[in-house]
Amino acid sequence: MESSLFESRLELVARERSGHTAVVEGDLLYVWGGYMSLDDDEVFLPSDEFWVYDLVQGAWQVFHMTGEVPPSMSGSCSCSLNGHMYIFGGCDDNGQTNQIYRVKLSGDHYAWTKVVHRVGSAPSPRDKLSCWVHKGRIIYFGGYGHKLVAEVDRRNRSFIVDDISEGVMWGWNNEVHMFDPTQSSWGQPQTHGRAPAPRAAQACAMLGNRGYICGGRVKETRKNDIHCLDLDSWMWSEIVPVSSVPVGRSWHSLTAASDSSLFLFGGLSVDCKPMSDGWVFDVETKTWGEVEHPFKNKPRLWHTACPGKDSDVIVFGGSCDYILLVDTGHCNDALVFQMAPYPLFRICEDYIAKNAREYDALRKQLPLLPPKLCASVRRRMSFYRPSKKQHTQVF
Structure with a gap:
């Protein structure tokens, strides 16, 4: 019975989705929110579902969340801080929001808490924004949302108007807001230098004490610029590459690949084409280099x-098609990009796990390993089960 339950859990697969949010803590990927296609319509996914993927075993579990459950949304911004996942903003059936929630990433029960600030003012409602974590605080940038007409200073180019209706303006911003969980406080630091143009659906990453943003959309333009914000001095600077650059895009991703490099993947191009190209940016040499990888047939x-x-x-996850089309191709597979040579221990562990089922002599020697190492290898063997539907692809 126990074995049967274990087998069925390994076969569980997360729902397809776009516009969701995710964080990695240890060996686990936590996924929440977003939307999918259902009967020729786009529907938000249940907000009380928490999907957890074991990156070692290649196994999904889904948990029913309790507590102060947020509304079902897409376009929220998330991060991991002090063992918690924080989400802010997003768009639900009533439009953009400016609420912040958190959930503790431990145990086998997950409960949402709505975070009520005691100091300062929350940013205006928005979605498709970015965030960084620095010195225990969460710093948010940009996004698309709405403000009252009286709140917008037309002389200040921090908000570009997209639409106006009944005293409300919708548009893109380049504001920087900071949330301190220990003080439950919002603040808006005074930045220096030339800030990036207002935008949404940009990508962001963190290296050291600097937050980086790349690309994004404002009006009908999709950008390919890259900027960094020193989170100690609050100084903005634009980085001008000395090499060829990726084309402008939105809805892409930017991830730290090393202490001095960032990995860009996918997105929607200026001519609204889904992309699958990968690029590495070296922040020290200011050069972009395109990366060859086996997922060229998997635009995201x-x-x-x-x-x-x-x-x-x-x-x-994500979409492999233009997401403004109805019944677009949402995805539920995990693509693992190897950005550096693996340590020898991981190479050995993966080799044993991958081949132990095929070679009797190797399998019979597993009990001779130290108990902790043996358990680790057996856990990794689940990833390579031949009967398991492989929803993880590794480069």
């Missing part, structure tokens, strides 16, 4: 990309 946009162990980048 509005997916998530998270840094994993050993410099892996885990891309999950």
